[in-house]
Amino acid sequence: MGIAIRGYAARSSDMQLRLFGFERRSPRPDDVVIEVLYYGVCHSDLHGARNNWGSAKYPMVPGHEIVGRVTAAGADVTRFAVGEYVGVGCMVDSCQACRPCRSGLEQYCDEGATSTYNNLDRHDGLRTYGGFSEQVVVGDRFVLKMPEGLDLKAAAPLLCAGITAYSPLRHWNAKPGSRVAVVGLGGLGHMALKFARAMGTDVTLITRTAGKEDDARTLGAHSVVVSTDGDQMAAVKGSFDLVIDTVPYKHDINPYVATLQTSGMLVMIGHFGVIEPPLNSTALMMKRRTVAGSYIGGIRETQEMLDFCGEHGIVCDIEMIDIQQIDAAFDRMLAADVKYRFVINMASLKNDAA
Template identity: 45%
Template sequence: MSKEVKAWGAISPEKTEPITITRRAPDDEDVGIDIKFAGICHSDIHTVRSEWGKITYPLVVGHEIAGVVSAVGKNVTKFKIGDHVGVGCMVNSCRQCTNCQDGEEQYCYSGAVMTYNGKDPKDGTITQGGYSQYVVVDQAFVLRVPESVPLDKAAPLMCAGITLYSPLHHWKAGPGKRVGIIGFGGLGHMGVKLAKALGCEVTVFSQTYSKREIGLQLGADNYIATSEPNVFSALTHKFDLIINTVSASIPLELYLSCLRRDGSLVQVGAPEKPLVISPFSLDAQRVGLHGSMIGGIAETQQMLDFCGEKQIFPEIERIEASYINEAYDRVLKSQVKFRFVIDISTM
């Protein structure tokens, strides 16, 4: 049967507050999850404030979910009650198109069903996210959290972790490869940890040296302050792969000039304004400008297993639910090192 649960939802672009939502009853393929922790992603804030398109209020956001299985449908074979599990940015897809068949459900031609502000194909309702006590998800989109990964630190891996792991994996980052990470926030610090664990030489591009010490502690081999004069002239043709995590307009041509022949600049940040480049900055060394969006379910599970094996976890600050509005303000001011995680038991 359906279930009413406590949640923290946006009732307008300016305000979030405690609300109650109804979760549908699990069907034969579903897993019911008692949510323990939910990470705060910048995407949550963009969505709440209607900056990425129209939404229907009230809306519960949150797509970095970690919890414990409390119910399973009769056809569920992947999970049992008591398992530690996670849910990321999507909760369904068509499963029939080429991309879905290839395990790249995030690129579903019909459009993957997002964890919040999507349309649940099972009951037609608007999907509600992880700032809540409980969620029901089809087993095909639930992830197993290894025992070696603490649940609070597992939550940000569902978005921040896979968003960086996927391009590193796809573009074959590994020993002998030089990787640059633009931005050193919630996404960027995971990029540094993952690239280093994969055996790469890692360089952070940040505006200032304010986070240089912790950047080197977390695994960066080099830390570049891009506000310093003439920094790019010494970096020409140095990198195989550069991943841009920032959601602001930056001079991409300068970073493209840092790539070796056939190198790739991958955009994972989502700035509001269009990107501007000259075709000559691509032609000169046959470099590529690419996009990447989270990862498929199989790849996300691979990332979680890798993080469990290598003990790679995000740097987090645990907060109570009542602090969410203040946390949003701090995210916008870049005053978090590096990811807020909501303790759902405080809801």
Template identity: 50%
Template sequence: MTVKAYGAYAGDKPLEPLNIDRRTTQAHDVQIDIAYCGVCHSDLHQVRGEWAGTQFPCVPGHEIVGRVAAVGSHVSDFRPGDLVGIGCIVDSCKHCEECDVGLENYCDGMTGTYNFPTADAPGYTLGGYSQQIVVHERYVLRIRHPEEQLAAVAPLLCAGITTYSPLRHWGAGPGKKVGIVGIGGLGHMGIKLAHAMGAHVVAFTTSESKREAARLLGADETVVSHNAEEMKAHAKSFDLIINTVAAAHDLDMFVTLLKRDGTMALVGAPSSPHASPNVMNLITKRRSIAGSMIGGIPETQQMLDFCAEHGIVSDIELIGADQINESYERMLKGDVKYRFVIDNSTLN
């Protein structure tokens, strides 16, 4: 099945219209007409060859929402017309310890939605900047939000689960003080989710102008991280800090804000390593620096249901397919509040 898509033929080339092939729907497959696809910073890194191993032509996109068009003969949980989503995972080994407990995101055989090896042509996965996708039913997620919110649901499939998972794992909730570093595509979701979980939320930004934006997202307080006095006022007080910044920076300035046994979870993926933290800042208060990567399929469904229950969606700017290259340049400048989403009907 040939469908229209947007992708790049080389890392130094702009994205452009192209045709790609999708496999025939098999017994356990779900064929999805893609309505919207979010634009993640990872898309830019991969399609421009800034991360090693990009295969071309590359079609990015792993924040996918749409309607079921057809199902395989053995599929019973989905039917044509259902609103569904696909996130960052389209396959895994299905039998390792991680898969057995629903943590497919940590499976060594996890297959990402684009640029991962697959038996399908052309030998690697092609993502959601396309009209359709065919995925095994295990990795299809049910959308329970109202249809009119569908475009704004798309970023939940990456930005939402990337922040929801560490918040749940490290126990954000009433009585907990949680910091969110960065108010961008990931950070704005972290603030919304931590607030909905009942935590006391402090947003960290380098921009004075973002104070009001953070408050409107649900932050109880906002700290400008370049302000030494504001930072000092929060020393040794946080149970958890979610650091969403995707650029190398000083981790120690945030480690010192953790209370005893506090954790800073890193979810941003910088292109160059962070400087090594001061070990004394860790051992003197039994603090931890940890990492977290998206979430497994059960947890992603749990996140979607939580967001539907609490009326949470991403703040987006809807774009046509022909605006993708411009949106990448704007994203690099931080000129988006807070996520671009492609209207895939413009791929026609």
């Protein structure tokens, strides 16, 4: 027998999320059972529930920015104890044998990492369901320790937005003396500003929208460039060692490539898909510039990120909502009407009749 669970699920791409009863697997010896307390709402949840990527399997229980409390641990679990606060991000398993997995890069698993929801468990073939629910059951290798002192509510989005912004900064060696630009001020962008500042870099926000300077400086930016202002963009041509592009939709990246120094790097972390208009390779070749992509982070690096946040007091700027408000939150996300991440209080599920 599995564990009877209540959560919120999308039953089709055009229906609102509603109460859904389902079963979690019976815990295995290496499993941790977690009472979900809070979870961040990611754009991926919206895209998944509405089948924007064409891969949705219904009913779907979204949610991969999970913070909770351990309620049980299998016989083989040694790193976690009942009562501890823990986190679960975008993955709950991987093959553990391929070269990326052995290198701590489970997100790039050659066989494909097992997603927290809308995927199949690689051991029993059962559907994975996410954090929009009372409990999750996760193998201990994919559970993370929450540092003491962090606001658990505001820490929930670190499990996706946080690591997505942190990983490229670490991989491309952002450090004191580096000149870093962050393109876009949303869930990813506001975290990239905080991390880049804490790493000691000189950080600039590039945004299409004037009037964001006060917010950007509060979040860590030293300066702000409005990308629709030709003079401002010309002034930063050839300026940056690293540009983190957080924009989640198709857009012209050529103007941002032009802001890179010789041997500079632009990393895309927001948009999945075709680059349109096309990238002009001349700007790359003549200055040995590079355009790359980065996707979340491995478990080891995610724990490093959480510990960094604990050391520096970094959390997300959030707006708390009840689970019953999720569809309205999705609509507000599409309108960029949140600063900068929604977080759901799981206690609100109790307001739904059994």
